[in-house]
Amino acid sequence: MPSLAQLGDGVGVSPFHLHRIFKQATGLTPKAYGDDLRATRAQAALAAGDTVTTAIYTAGYGSSSRFYAAAGEHLGMEPSRYRKGGKGAVIRFAVGRSTLGEILVAATEKGICAIFLGDDAQELISALHQRFANAELIGGDPAFDTLVGKAIAAVEAATAGKSQVASLPLDLQGTAFQIRVWHALQEIPRGMTTTYAALADSIGEPKATRAVASACGANPVAVIVPCHRVVRTDGGLGGYRWGLARKEALLERERGEAD
DSSP: OOOHHHHHHHHTSOHHHHHHHHHHHHSSOHHHHHHHHHHHHHHHHHHTTOOHHHHHHHHTOSOHHHHHHHHHHHHSSOHHHHHTTTTTOEEEEEEEEETTEEEEEEEOSSSEEEEEEESOHHHHHHHHHHHTTTSEEEESOGGGHHHHHHHHHHHHHHHTTOSOOOOOOBOOOSOHHHHHHHHHHTTSOTTOOEEHHHHHHHTTOTTOHHHHHHHHHTOOBTTTSOGGGEEOTTSOOOOOTTOHHHHHHHHHHHHHHHO
């Protein structure tokens, strides 16, 4: 990628000024924007069946080492495994009960990759199989009980309106754009809401309101990544993957805490 000085020269401003106005306009630094663009290109190439080497250089990485260094953050797994749809990845899961109904927690070695909510445990397990169709899913692993317990406790703490919720290791797996949205969701304070349009603007994509709403709907980690805090501009709840009744309950509890 061109350096900040080269970019500044190209538009006739200082590197410092370019850095400031670029971040103001896009919500990202020039480097972060370039990293995001390259990662998205690499994901698309791998999904299309290109070899890892072809994907690396087609996307614009100067060396394979730089790509592999960032692969965990952008892909959630090794590039070769991503190319095969997660084949060979091991995901442990368990189902429990919460005040929001059935809760499924799943995690890779890196961290929690899914928290699903619903009324039927088997439907949640089926949804997990659909999301990670080529991964090895392991249920009922006693070694996983501690993390499951922490995840359920964190969800319960959040739904009970407690301000202090234990932090959990996360392995967010999605497109580069989705991950940007999910990270932005984690910045919304408890007891507060934002709109899909405002969220799009906060990541430097003011025209991508629908794409942002779609990314919220695709969020695989309920409550901990708080997509329930995003509502429509007219004040309506909008959608919620886990049911509008749960979204309304979460918002009411958080508003009660703020009051």
